[in-house]
Amino acid sequence: MSSQPIIVVKHLHKHFGKVEALNGVDLEVERGRVIVIIGPSGGGKSTLLRCINHLEAPTGGEIWIEGERLTHNQQRLNAIRAEIGMVFQLFNLFPHLTVLENVTLAQRVVRKRARDEAEKIAMQKLERVGIPEKANSYPGQLSGGQQQRVAIARALAMDPKIMLFDEPTSALDPEMIKEVLDVMLDLAKEGMTMLVVSHEMGFARAAADEMIFLDGGKIVEQATPQELFANPKEERTKLFLSQILTH
Amino acid sequence: MSMGHVADRTSQQSIEAPSLTTARPGTIGRRLADLPWWLFAIIALILWVATIILTQPNYLEAFARISGTYRGLLGMLRAGIVVTIGTSLAAYLIAIVLGLLTGLGRMSRNVFVRNVARTYIELVRGIPMLVLIFFIALVGVPAAVDFINSIGEWFASIGLTALADLFGGMENQAVPMIVRAIIALAVTYGAFLAEIFRAGIQSIGRGQMEAARSLGMTYAAAMRYIILPQAIRNILPALGNDFVSMVKDSSLVSLLAVRDMTQMAKVYSGSTFRFREAYVTLSILYLTMTVSLSLGVQAIERRLRKHE
Numbered sequence: 001m002s003s004q005p006i007i008v009v010k011h012l013h014k015h016f017g018k019v020e021a022l023n024g025v026d027l028e029v030e031r032g033r034v035i036v037i038i039g040p041s042g043g044g045k046s047t048l049l050r051c052i053n054h055l056e057a058p059t060g061g062e063i064w065i066e067g068e069r070l071t072h073n074q075q076r077l078n079a080i081r082a083e084i085g086m087v088f089q090l091f092n093l094f095p096h097l098t099v100l101e102n103v104t105l106a107q108r109v110v111r112k113r114a115r116d117e118a119e120k121i122a123m124q125k126l127e128r129v130g131i132p133e134k135a136n137s138y139p140g141q142l143s144g145g146q147q148q149r150v151a152i153a154r155a156l157a158m159d160p161k162i163m164l165f166d167e168p169t170s171a172l173d174p175e176m177i178k179e180v181l182d183v184m185l186d187l188a189k190e191g192m193t194m195l196v197v198s199h200e201m202g203f204a205r206a207a208a209d210e211m212i213f214l215d216g217g218k219i220v221e222q223a224t225p226q227e228l229f230a231n232p233k234e235e236r237t238k239l240f241l242s243q244i245l246t247h
Numbered sequence: 248m249s250m251g252h253v254a255d256r257t258s259q260q261s262i263e264a265p266s267l268t269t270a271r272p273g274t275i276g277r278r279l280a281d282l283p284w285w286l287f288a289i290i291a292l293i294l295w296v297a298t299i300i301l302t303q304p305n306y307l308e309a310f311a312r313i314s315g316t317y318r319g320l321l322g323m324l325r326a327g328i329v330v331t332i333g334t335s336l337a338a339y340l341i342a343i344v345l346g347l348l349t350g351l352g353r354m355s356r357n358v359f360v361r362n363v364a365r366t367y368i369e370l371v372r373g374i375p376m377l378v379l380i381f382f383i384a385l386v387g388v389p390a391a392v393d394f395i396n397s398i399g400e401w402f403a404s405i406g407l408t409a410l411a412d413l414f415g416g417m418e419n420q421a422v423p424m425i426v427r428a429i430i431a432l433a434v435t436y437g438a439f440l441a442e443i444f445r446a447g448i449q450s451i452g453r454g455q456m457e458a459a460r461s462l463g464m465t466y467a468a469a470m471r472y473i474i475l476p477q478a479i480r481n482i483l484p485a486l487g488n489d490f491v492s493m494v495k496d497s498s499l500v501s502l503l504a505v506r507d508m509t510q511m512a513k514v515y516s517g518s519t520f521r522f523r524e525a526y527v528t529l530s531i532l533y534l535t536m537t538v539s540l541s542l543g544v545q546a547i548e549r550r551l552r553k554h555e
């Protein structure tokens with residue numbers, strides 16, 4: 001059972017009207033692997049992540065999570081989503097709830113944990129991301145980096161088996177990027193299965209087992225970070241890397 | 248076009264904040280300009296009329312008749328002022344439930360639900376409120392009573408007497424006019440509130456729903472814990488303004504002979520020919536209610552802004 005890939009994506013297609021966001025993506029992710037996805041904007045990176053937890057319904061192909069195929073069955077989708085943490089570019093914390101409530105709500109509503117237990121777990125996760133002292137603040141009182149760390153704690157409190165990161169540092173001021181990446185690096189070291197859309201090449205080098213270059217809705221190249229940075233095989237990959245690495 | 252309607256209705260009701268732009272900065276002149284003079288004017292008007300009511304017997308009698316305070320404590324429940332407030336409150340509470348359900352239905356993925364909601368909203372909007380109130384009270388309610396009776400007859404025809412008794416034998420007159428008036432106002436305002444709820448829900452960014460769903464919450468749980476609390480906070484001023492409108496529009500129920508303040512004023516002036524006393528007093532009673540409610544709405548708005 002543990003040898004079976006935790007995520008399997010087969011011939012995935014997604015189009016919005018006439019726009020093909022994903023055009024036949026095949027991907028297998030083994031348990032505990034960290035995959036960093038790069039590519040030009042509009043290349044389908046976010047759409048791929050959003051299809052994996054069915055925030056977008058694919059228009060074609062299959063997605064399997066732990067051997068179960070995603071269908072339109074809402075109950076199964078809710079159950080599977082609870083196992084997949086997602087971190088968004090714009091944090092999407094719940095502004096009307098305190099940090100602690102943000103981290104406990106889904107535990108109580110979805111996992112049916114008692115308040116005490118949920119709060120205990122929430123505090124553990126907040127300590128883990130380094131901001132237990134903000135438990136009673138509201139999201140609006142936190143910096144961007146702190147908000148993103150709360151968002152990570154919120155996802156972790158559900159004990160997810162997979163974590164999806166959709167450009168988690170793109171909306172952050174430069175001095176806050178490191179605090180978020182440090183948390184993600186720790187997670188990667190502890191063996192969390194992670195799919196990360198990010199152009200933080202330092203993080204990719206340090207944490208990624210594999211990198212994927214996604215362009216035009218297709219996987220153009222898939223390789224270890226060392227290979228991809230040292231000798232990219234595809235012209236498009238070379239061009240893209242030269243553009244993001246020269247600055 | 249749909250939003251325009253709501254916006255018109257609300258802007259028309261809200262009392263404008265004092266303008267800050269015309270005054271010179273940092274002077275006594277500016278502080279004076281910032282004072283709510285419009286409010287002082289209205290309060291002065293109310294106090295002036297109150298003095299007249301207290302000092303002139305004709306006015307005092309008109310006031311006692313219209314407000315219903317002459318009935319003494321026990322009679323108060325049937326007094327005009329209580330009928331006006333009670334009708335407005337009851338109709339508004341029903342309208343809130345109706346409006347929330349219709350607002351959610353308007354955004355439903357289900358084609359049938361979506362179109363039922365839309366049809367209801369457009370029907371109510373396309374018919375003058377006065378006509379709608381007559382229609383619901385004098386056509387809609389009797390038709391509903393007939394329908395319920397026909398269900399009873401059908402149960403009787405297939406021999407289910409217990410159910411037949413439950414549904415059958417309902418008299419049209421058994422539904423008092425005040426109940427019909429409340430139903431009519433609630434149905435009318437339900438459509439307005441539906442659009443406010445929809446606008447409020449749609450004002451919450453998509454990311455909130457996505458974050459909630461990504462944590463495994465159902466659509467209903469996400470609505471209840473994440474979207475609605477934020478949406479209702481945003482639309483609280485609009486909801487409050489519509490309650491002020493409701494208090495005013497409740498005067499229409501006097502046309503169903505419901506003994507609200509307006510009806511009492513009609514009856515009083517009809518028998519005494521003291522039109523001036525009756526309608527000055529009636530206007531001041533409404534004005535006192537709506538201005539205090541508007542101030543309450545403003546206070547809520549200010550508190551919400553402080554918490555942002």
